[in-house]
Amino acid sequence: MSRTIALVTGASRGIGQTIAMQLAxxxxxxxxxxxSEAGVARIERYLKDSGGIGRILDVRSASDIDELxxxxxxxxxxxxxxxxxxxITQDSLLMRMSEDAFSEVVDVNLKAVFHTSKRSLxxxxxxxxxxxxxxxxxxxxxxNAGQANYAASKAGVEGFTRSLAREVGSRQITVNCVAPxxxxxxxxxxxxxxxxxxxxxxxxVARLGQPEDVAATVLFLAxxxxxxxTGAVIPVNGGMYx
Numbered sequence: 001m002s003r004t005i006a007l008v009t010g011a012s013r014g015i016g017q018t019i020a021m022q023l024a025x026x027x028x029x030x031x032x033x034x035x036s037e038a039g040v041a042r043i044e045r046y047l048k049d050s051g052g053i054g055r056i057l058d059v060r061s062a063s064d065i066d067e068l069x070x071x072x073x074x075x076x077x078x079x080x081x082x083x084x085x086x087x088i089t090q091d092s093l094l095m096r097m098s099e100d101a102f103s104e105v106v107d108v109n110l111k112a113v114f115h116t117s118k119r120s121l122x123x124x125x126x127x128x129x130x131x132x133x134x135x136x137x138x139x140x141x142x143x144n145a146g147q148a149n150y151a152a153s154k155a156g157v158e159g160f161t162r163s164l165a166r167e168v169g170s171r172q173i174t175v176n177c178v179a180p181x182x183x184x185x186x187x188x189x190x191x192x193x194x195x196x197x198x199x200x201x202x203x204x205v206a207r208l209g210q211p212e213d214v215a216a217t218v219l220f221l222a223x224x225x226x227x228x229x230t231g232a233v234i235p236v237n238g239g240m241y242x
Contacts, residue, residue: 003029005072006222007079009059009116010086012039014185015135017046018211019083019218024050026219028081031072033057059086059112069119078123081222084113084157085135091146102149109153110160117164121173130173131222134161135214136233138181142241154179158233165231174230178217181237184208204239 006023010016011032020032020043030052032043043054055071058064072079087109090101117132124130139147140154158177165175182188182199188208200206214236220226221234235241 002077003027004080005029005031005076005078006081006083007031007033007072007116007120008083008085009033009057009112011054012036012042015180015183015211015214016083016085017043018215019085020052021046022212022215022219023081023083023222024052028222029076031055031068031076031079033059033068033086057086059116060107062115065112065115065119069122073123078127079120080124080127080129081131081133082116082120083133083135083218083222084116086112087135087153089147089150091150093146094148097149102152105149106153106156109150110156113157113160117160117175121168124173125168125171128171128173130168130171131226132161132164132173132175133218133221134158134175134177135218136177136179138179138235138237138241140179141233141235161233162231169230172227174221174227176221176226176230177233178214178221179233179235179237180209180214181235181240182208183214184210202240203237207238209236209238 006028008020011020012034020030024030032054034040040054057068090105134157136154136157139151140158143151161175161177217234217236
């Protein structure tokens with residue numbers, strides 16, 4: 001029996017890696033993407049036992065996205081679960097932010113979601129089933145100084161998600177967001193302890209989130225148990241923003 005195909009962008013490390021690993025563990029055939037050969041090698045190492053694969057993808061390129069979907073469809077079948085996790089930051093106060101810094105963040109974090117989601121619908125609409133899960137951020141809702149570009153891109157994804165959910169719900173395709181708060185990562189481990197404590201003081205559960213917390217939410221939204229949830233933004237932030 002064929003396995004459900006899940007495509008996870010930005011899967012070479014951090015939250016994306018954990019999402020891909022948890023989906024693979026649950027029995028999905030996972031295709032993880034990265035922007036480099038080294039990233040693809042990391043993906044294929046951790047997916048080796050499950051039979052998943054890694055592929056290079058520039059999410060800014062509509063033609064690259066189309067080519068990847070075509071390859072997957074011709075060999076394995078259509079993508080039923082799409083996790084849009086790839087994202088970047090280029091933080092700066094707005095007065096100092098270049099137009100390139102704004103555009104690049106929007107292209108990767110928002111425009112790419114448009115391209116991957118649109119391309120995935122070809123197979124999902126035909127099958128009358130699909131899951132699109134977009135990773136956003138608590139910053140989309142609460143804002144953050146120095147991240148006008150990032151917050152705008154993630155808030156844009158949330159609006160996009162609600163609109164698309166209305167368009168494709170009748171075909172039993174759900175579209176949702178998972179909005180992480182402060183998640184423990186290589187970046188947070190290098191923060192000054194006083195700054196880290198100040199962040200923790202804003203989190204009612206008094207701990208940093210784990211990538212597994214985000215992955216568990218994605219796994220639920222990908223499942224049949226979540227078939228009546230669509231257009232939602234699920235916060236995984238420990239109560240940081242209520």
